[in-house]
Amino acid sequence: MRASVVAAVAVVAALLTAPAAAASAPSFCDELGGQWDGQFCSTSVVSERNAVRTIKMALPGDLVNNPTIREYLTNLMNNWRNAATKMVQDSFGEQHFQIFHHGDAMTAVFHEMYSGTVGTDALAHPNAPIISDAYRTFTFAGGRQLQLADLFKPGVDHLAEIPRLGAPFIVAALDAAPPPHQAGTYPFTPDRWTPDKVYSGGYRAWALTPDELILYMPDYPVGRDSPLDYTIGRMQWAMDGGTVQAHIPLSALAPVLRPEFGGA
Template structure:
C-alpha cells in the first residue's frame, strides 16, 4: 500500500501570530490557565507534557492553545478531548511517540474559522485518533467556524435550497483539480487516485468536506480530514497500486467569487 501524505513537523506556527486580540496578557493568561487544567506545562507559547507508557515508551505532547478561544465551549471541549485521547493512547505505546497540534485562525466579516492541525505518531492500531489501517505517522485537521454567536456548518454558507455537496464540486472543479494535480508526491496530472470523481463529498478521500475554512476570499477544503486507510470501495484492479491518504493531503482553495451564485450574501454571495 502506498501512503500519501506530507511531513510538516518543522512548520511550527506561533499561537500569538495566528490570532488578533486586543491585548496579549488576557489571551496568554487564558491559555496558561487552560494548560494547567490539561495538566500540562505552559512555556509561554505551547502547553507541553510527556506520558510514559506501561512499556516505558514516552509520548511527548505539544499543543498550541488559541488565546481567548480556549474559553469557547466547543473549542475547549475539542482540546480537552484531544489531550485526553493522546494521553490514553500513550499508555499503550511500545515505542516513543509524539503528538503535536497547531492552529490558524481566519476571519470573514464577523465569521471566524479556527483550523487545528494534529500531527501524531504511534504504533499501528493503537492511537485513539488514527484510522485502524493508518501507518505510524499521521496528520489530521479539525475546523470550527462561528458567526452570530453560533457554530456554522458548511451548508450554512449557502443559499436556502442549495445542495452544497453538488455545487462545490461543480463550481469549484477547476480549483479542486489544481489541488489534486499539486498534491504530493509528484504525479502525472489526472491519474488515479487524483481524479475529481474520487474526491467528491460522497467519497472517502474527501472526508465528506468535514474540514473547511472560510477566509476573506476563499473556501479551503482540507481533504481528507483524518487519515484514510484505502479507497472505498477498495480498488482491486490488477496492477493498480493501493493508496492510503493522510489528513490534509489535498487542500483546495476555492475563490468565493467562483461560488458567489450559490452563497449567502454575507459570505460573498451575489
C-alpha cells in the first residue's frame, strides 16, 4: 500500500456550494452509521460467510457540507458496505484526503485503498487478497465545481496541450512509476498514457496546487491495456489507481492557461 499524506486545512466557505443544512464531521459520521474518533469515521461489516470488512473514512471537516462531496462520501460508504456482504475473507476499505489551494480555487483529493476477494478466486488463493487504490478529485472556485477544461483559455484543446507541454514531466513520472523498470519500456511509454488511452483514466483525477497540475493516472484500477491488439505477444499489465502521478508545473502550461490559474 502506498503511503498516503493526510492534510486537513481550513476551507473558505465561499468556495463551496451552499449546503441545505449545516453539518459536521461527527454528525455526518453518525449519518453514515459509523463511529467518529476525531480523525476517522469507522465501522465494520460482517459478510454472509463471516468475513469482516473494516471501513475507515477520513472526513474533511466543513467540506462534508458540500453536496457533491457529501454524495461522494455517502456513496463510497454504501458501496464498501454492500461489497462487504459477499466477501469470503477479511478485508478493509480506507480513505484519506488531501487539500490544495490555488488562489480562490480549492481541490480535494480523496485516496481510496481497499482490499478483498470474492468468489472462486478467493477460495483458490485465500492468502492473496487484492489490494487496490483509487483517486477521486473535486475542484471548486467561485461557488461551482470546475472541470479540467475550465483551467484553460477559450478554444484551447486541453487534452492535446497537456501531453504536449507537459511531456517531460509525464515522462519523468512514467520512469519513476512502480514497479521499478527500465525507462521508456512498455507499458510506461507516453503513447499509452495520453487521455484517450485507458491507463491515463482520461485525466479524470487531477489537482490544482499553488504551482502544479497533478495528474493521478489512472483514476481507478485498470485490468489491462486497450486496445488489446496493441499487446499481442506481450505480458498483459494491470494498473492500480494513481500508479503514475505526473506533477506538471503551471509555468509549463502558462501559454494555454487562464490568467487566474497561472496563464501568461
